Amino acid sequence: MTSESSKKHPTPTRRISESTIHRLSVYYRQLAILESEGYHTVSSKELAKREKLTPAQVRKDLSFFGSFGTRGLGYPTTELKQKIANILGIDKLWHVALVGAGNIGSALASYKEFAKQGFELNSIFDNDQRKIGSNHKGITISDIGTLPEALKKHHIEIVVIAVPASNAQKIADICVATGIKAILNFAPINLKVPSDVVLRTVNMSMEMEYLSFYLCNRHNIDVPGKG
Amino acid sequence: MTSESSKKHPTPTRRISESTIHRLSVYYRQLAILESEGYHTVSSKELAKREKLTPAQVRKDLSFFGSFGTRGLGYPTTELKQKIANILGIDKLWHVALVGAGNIGSALASYKEFAKQGFELNSIFDNDQRKIGSNHKGITISDIGTLPEALKKHHIEIVVIAVPASNAQKIADICVATGIKAILNFAPINLKVPSDVVLRTVNMSMEMEYLSFYLCNRHNIDVPGKG
DNA sequence: AATTGTGAAATTGTTCACAGCA
DNA sequence: TGCTGTGAACAATTTCACAATT
Structure with a gap:
């Protein structure tokens, strides 16, 4: 800062x-x-x-x-x-790509709410040869190696990262280098991106930890937002 | 000191x-x-x-x-x-139940990070007769009707809700009535719970909307937390 | 010399209270 | 009368700055 x-x-x-x-x-x-x-x-x-x-x-x-x-x-x-x-900005159509067709990625690809809000998921990428070329809800899974060209070709504005933590930074770097300015990250890792790129990380373990903290401390801690 | x-x-x-x-x-x-x-x-x-x-x-x-x-x-x-x-409070074991074995629920059931942090998922519930009785990663999917007894029997402290928005409040009410004090909600709805119950909602559309807002406004808006 | 722990100051975010308008 | 829009007051959070300690 x-x-x-x-x-x-x-x-x-x-x-x-x-x-x-x-x-x-x-x-x-x-x-x-x-x-x-x-x-x-x-x-x-x-x-x-x-x-x-x-x-x-x-x-x-x-x-x-x-x-x-x-x-x-x-x-x-x-x-x-x-x-x-x-x-x-949800009165327009956004082009979204998903990287990672594992458990979370697949769930996100099937998530109806995105389309309802104007987020059009039209590309899915994975590095697993068995998945590449297969069809997921009408979208062909592409080789992650084609990510840079595909992001440009499909005018992708938002990338959703759902790969293992160990690969997430590499994917983020590729996206940033390609000019992506918005990333939604589901990998449990603190990604480093330039300050002109907006990053939101959904870390489900951290949400669980918050619940755990509350369960342990609700009798002697005053948490704002809780009556 | x-x-x-x-x-x-x-x-x-x-x-x-x-x-x-x-x-x-x-x-x-x-x-x-x-x-x-x-x-x-x-x-x-x-x-x-x-x-x-x-x-x-x-x-x-x-x-x-x-x-x-x-x-x-x-x-x-x-x-x-x-x-x-x-x-x-993550130096102890928490007993977690998952309600909803759809896309997101299944992904959560396979999410390795939870177990690593001491969150033991040992019960899964669904209302789909075709799923009930089947096995998911070694955990048998139970009938949602058995939720109250099962929560008590397995000493569940945290419930993860991953059912459609239309059913989520009903499930939350059952959990609250059974004495659950912590809920992690993935349904895109604002659940109502008493003030002594801690609720965290993960709304993926809202995360996308934040990215959208930023993409639209980054040139004339100063968003805290962005350098 | 380096770094913590912490009151005080600065900043940010929320609520109040009321002028102004339908 | 009822309700918005907003500057001022208040509250929460972050940062500063420095005494205390190794």
Whole structure:
């Protein structure tokens, strides 16, 4: 965090916290529910109640991006949902590649939610000769050696890494060298990527460890976010 | 250091942030690496460098739980790793049940890392008659109807939910009613549980949405945690 | 000399409270 | 009246800076 390049320019760079972005995803899902329940408008109070947040939090989060509500009335459900989709960038199609067709990779390839949100998985790679050429849910598994060309050819913007920890950094390096700017990593390892590449790591063991910590300490530790 | 202060007061309710707990998991992994590389001691500076954190952060996190280092020298690698394992509660065996033997559930059942950290998966449940009775990695898949009795019988402390969103709340309710205090949820839904039950939800679509947001906004938004 | 442990300061994130508008 | 949008107040978290210790 020693780079000073961000503060110099006259560009209006706003600082949005990770939690705010996370909550936008949450609002998006709740708005879809409210919409399906027939609500044309929703107040910050109602939205907050359903997600165990405060109304002020909801309004503050949204205010970073504009004024979407009507005083006295609330927010128009469908419009706000659409606006958040636009802020999150999920109102467009993203081209996604999956590297690693093992247990987790296969599960991800079959995960319906991705397609629903506009994430189109159109390439799968593996290094296992027995898998290469075979078909997984209509997608042919390609040789991992063809990764650089294939990423370019299919205009891949997001790569999901689901290979063993020992190979993950190598794959990440290839992706970065090819110009990929977003990686979702399922390997239980802390990948090193340049600061202009966004990396999210889902480490299931770490989630279990959090639960373990809580079970051990809930009687003498006050964990924020738990009543 | 002042005389032993961590265990003497009658009301030791400390407030530990979620981020601190998360980082303890990170330190634990890095200490295992340092140990395997033959380091007998490690400084907060080195640990911080390897995880892109600050030395002060490392020291502060550890100081919430005690004084584990030696001034001028650093921390004893193996001892600190062991101490963190104890804080996280992963130096004991946890009994884990998995509900849902679909794509994600099957992948989780095969996930080697869990067993390595002392999370013993010894029960799998599903509602699909074709799966019930079959064997998955040596574990027989049981009828979901037997969940309450089985949770008690096997002394399950942690339940992993990997069923479709539409069934997840029902399963969570059963677990809560049976006395489960920790749930790891993979269903893309905001489960409601009492405040004495700790819930972690892994929502892969939300991780993708974060990447999407970043790709769309990286030129005019300053996201904390990105240099 | 090197490094921990920790109050104090700085920064970041959340909630309050109210002006302003439908 | 009801509810948004937002600056100010407050709270939590991180970083600084330095005394204490080996």
